Amino acid sequence: MIEVRGLTKRYGPKTAVDGLSFAVRPGLVTGFLGPNGAGKSTTMRMILGLDHPTSGTALIDGRRYDRLRRPLTRIGALLEAKAVHPGRTARRHLTWLAQSNGIPPGRVGEVLDLVGLESVARKRPRGFSLGMGQRLGIAAALLGDPRVLIFDEPVNGLDPEGIHWVRHLMKRLAADGRTVFVSSHLMSEMALTADHLVVIGQGRLLADTSMARFIAENARTFVRVRTPEPERLRDALATAGIEARQGPEGALEAERPPAGPAELAARIGELAAERGVVLHELSPQRASLEEAFMRLTHGRVEYQAREG
Numbered sequence: 001m002i003e004v005r006g007l008t009k010r011y012g013p014k015t016a017v018d019g020l021s022f023a024v025r026p027g028l029v030t031g032f033l034g035p036n037g038a039g040k041s042t043t044m045r046m047i048l049g050l051d052h053p054t055s056g057t058a059l060i061d062g063r064r065y066d067r068l069r070r071p072l073t074r075i076g077a078l079l080e081a082k083a084v085h086p087g088r089t090a091r092r093h094l095t096w097l098a099q100s101n102g103i104p105p106g107r108v109g110e111v112l113d114l115v116g117l118e119s120v121a122r123k124r125p126r127g128f129s130l131g132m133g134q135r136l137g138i139a140a141a142l143l144g145d146p147r148v149l150i151f152d153e154p155v156n157g158l159d160p161e162g163i164h165w166v167r168h169l170m171k172r173l174a175a176d177g178r179t180v181f182v183s184s185h186l187m188s189e190m191a192l193t194a195d196h197l198v199v200i201g202q203g204r205l206l207a208d209t210s211m212a213r214f215i216a217e218n219a220r221t222f223v224r225v226r227t228p229e230p231e232r233l234r235d236a237l238a239t240a241g242i243e244a245r246q247g248p249e250g251a252l253e254a255e256r257p258p259a260g261p262a263e264l265a266a267r268i269g270e271l272a273a274e275r276g277v278v279l280h281e282l283s284p285q286r287a288s289l290e291e292a293f294m295r296l297t298h299g300r301v302e303y304q305a306r307e308g
């Protein structure tokens with residue numbers, strides 16, 4: 001478990017992280033979202049003892065990072081790709097890390113195999129692609145078999161196969177009961193990976209909630225209906241308190257919060273059947289994480305391009 005309390009970081013006049021408090025629980029993949037410059041990397045660096053908070057604390061299983069004995073066996077992290085000695089081979093890099101943390105050398109082969117780098121273990125990371133660098137960083141994070149893992153943009157530079165692999169790895173680690181905290185700007189990928197979300201903007205907490213609730217609370221879900229008899233359908237829906245607005249291309253868009261789109265679609269189908277209204281389309285429209293994220297963080301972005 002990671003616990004952050006009142007965490008604040010100022011760089012001169014700039015407040016990068018501003019009184020953040022949240023907990024990252026075991027058994028789930030928790031996504032860490034925020035626009036560029038929101039303070040995600042600074043927060044992760046403070047959890048990992050790489051930056052000192054101006055005030056507040058960050059604890060890993062109840063202890064500050066600098067109080068952990070053999071920290072790699074408690075918490076593993078991927079921060080920046082290629083943060084390795086360019087002249088050492090992949091295997092030597094991991095062996096050196098293992099030795100300095102009291103990790104048995106046999107573990108090196110295991111993690112190289114796990115991340116699919118066995119065949120290039122004797123190569124120097126200097127010649128690695130971005131994706132290979134990410135895999136090596138993930139291998140280092142897993143080396144001490146820690147219960148807590150932090151990944152900053154782990155799919156950065158990976159091809160679709162690599163992205164798929166990282167997604168399943170995160171889920172597997174969480175299913176093992178580990179604490180998995182991961183940042184990414186790829187919303188579609190995050191939607192498939194994370195169960196819970198911590199969202200920040202300008203260093204402050206904007207949301208700490210489940211993926212499903214975050215989307216439901218911050219984006220519009222509705223049911224698209226097409227019928228040759230829109231007026232009759234509208235009347236039928238009105239009797240059940242369902243509002244149907246005119247949508248694009250002649251469709252109607254029906255909403256009745258807090259009903260979910262699937263439940264609402266079923267109700268609309270029943271009402272149409274009762275009145276004998278023909279339907280040409282009845283499709284639940286689920287809001288995307290991207291839409292919910294954009295709505296919540298709009299106005300909290302540091303650099304915004306003008307449209308048009």
Ligand SMILES: Nc1ncnc2c1ncn2[C@@H]1O[C@H](COP(=O)(O)OP(=O)(O)OP(=O)(O)O)[C@@H](O)[C@H]1O
Nearest residue numbers: 011014015016034035036037038039040041042043
């Ligand atoms: N060493 C530093 N000195 C001064 N300002 C810094 C320093 N590190 C970060 N900042 C500033 O703090 C803010 C938060 O940066 P941070 O890198 O934590 O954001 P982020 O959410 O990780 O962004 P991104 O998504 O772009 O990686 C930014 O405005 C950044 O410019």
